[in-house]
Amino acid sequence: MGLRNWGTQTASSVTGYLTSDDPWVTITDGEEQFGTIGPGSTVPSQEDFDFQVSTACTSGHLLQFVLRAHTGGQDYYTVIEIPVRSPDLVYSDHAIIDGGSLVGNGILDPGESADLVVTLRNDGLAGVTGVQATLVSSDLWFTIDQAVGNFGNVGPGATASNSSSPFEITADALLRDGYEGHFTLEITGDGGYEASVPLVIDVGTTGTNDPMGPDEYGY
Numbered sequence: 001m002g003l004r005n006w007g008t009q010t011a012s013s014v015t016g017y018l019t020s021d022d023p024w025v026t027i028t029d030g031e032e033q034f035g036t037i038g039p040g041s042t043v044p045s046q047e048d049f050d051f052q053v054s055t056a057c058t059s060g061h062l063l064q065f066v067l068r069a070h071t072g073g074q075d076y077y078t079v080i081e082i083p084v085r086s087p088d089l090v091y092s093d094h095a096i097i098d099g100g101s102l103v104g105n106g107i108l109d110p111g112e113s114a115d116l117v118v119t120l121r122n123d124g125l126a127g128v129t130g131v132q133a134t135l136v137s138s139d140l141w142f143t144i145d146q147a148v149g150n151f152g153n154v155g156p157g158a159t160a161s162n163s164s165s166p167f168e169i170t171a172d173a174l175l176r177d178g179y180e181g182h183f184t185l186e187i188t189g190d191g192g193y194e195a196s197v198p199l200v201i202d203v204g205t206t207g208t209n210d211p212m213g214p215d216e217y218g219y
Contacts, residue, residue, distance in 0.1 A: 001045050027049070099114075110203060116167040116201070176204070183198070
């Protein structure tokens, strides 16, 4: 970080103190020396300020800091704003690939095993590489035969799928048509990126006479 002396006199023994009230920021080294700054000159800090940003901080959030420069018994304040640029992977679409060597209907029917290809979209301001997801569910009506899928690299605004390594799931034969299976994608990426993305998969097809309950009366 650099400090500029806008005055007409030399500032000596300048010390900088970095603070922030932002709940997403932890400052781990908030004091640095700038030495002497001549009139009209800009001098970088002799070492770096250090801070950490919470992994829960959303992409696009504007971090706010205050730099207090102390010299000659006087304090000078500067507000510094830094936008957070991080990935934000969200669900975009999914496809059921069923039927094996036969032509499938693109639906996971009761008693059927199928491949599951999920498409993720990066709504963040930064890309993420080495994306991998593990499919999990506490629903005992499903068996997850292949739980890990690879999505590769996902740039900002881009999409990616696990078509090269699809998940494999099996629906219990006793399931009724119209049942909704709830899953979660536990996503990781290079640099410590983590996210949990919900996913709902419908079983079978329904008609107007199929029971879909419970309704508002519990039937």
